[in-house]
Amino acid sequence: MIKHKPTSPGTRWKVCLGLKFKNKKYTPRCLISSKKPSYGRNNQGIITSRHRGGGVKRNLRLIDFKRKKHYVLCRISRIDYDPSRNALISMLNYFDGDKRYIIHINNTKVGDIIVSGFNIPPKNGNFLPLENIPIGSKICCIENKPGMGAVFARSAGNYFVLLSRDNDYCLLRTSSGETRKVNSKCFATIGEVGNLDFYLKKIGKAGTNRLKGIRPTVRGVAMNPIDHPHGGGEGKTSSKRNPVSYSGKLTKGFRTRRNKRTSKLIVKHR
Incomplete structure (x- = not known):
């Protein structure tokens, strides 16, 4: 962690992660792609996600979440910074000469050799099915369906714990405390996602968020009645209704989960 000297109001509270391996080496064109940002709008130009817009231009890093090159050894050549996610990425x-990007796993370093496959040792960074992983292991980058690619536990410092194993399903405990079932044929990576100190980062000033494409968030009580359910009133007034969002939905304690099809796989809610 790097704390800056208070030479200006913007650096007084700023705390950086101090990534020493943030390099500017050449990245192969096959691992990056360009994409026009949507700025939180749909195909009709209507805002569907507020507080988005602006920001610096960036390239997308193509991450291999499937890792289907089974039993082909690979070496971690370098660890890079990805502006599109809070986790680091490993090249x-x-x-056989191929190059891929994956999510960086904690306690893996440059020069380590990892592999993906079915009957391989449960080493940190290896990618193998849940049915071959020991009980109690920390895992990340987990598939939801076999061959789908990793969808669970991909953010910085995140991991699941393998609790038990049945014939067709494995019981996993998420970082939020939820317990759910996942198919035993699904693949997962041994270990936890790196960059554990990400939550200690402080931006220091509003301009940093503007460079990231995050626009200001205005309180609802500071708006007019036409703009927000909390708006309007003479002076500072408070309504007796519960706090609601911009669209009128309850914001505190109201469940917004809509995928009822997979709710049967959740054993214990968070």
């Missing part, structure tokens, strides 16, 4: 150099 893999396969022994």
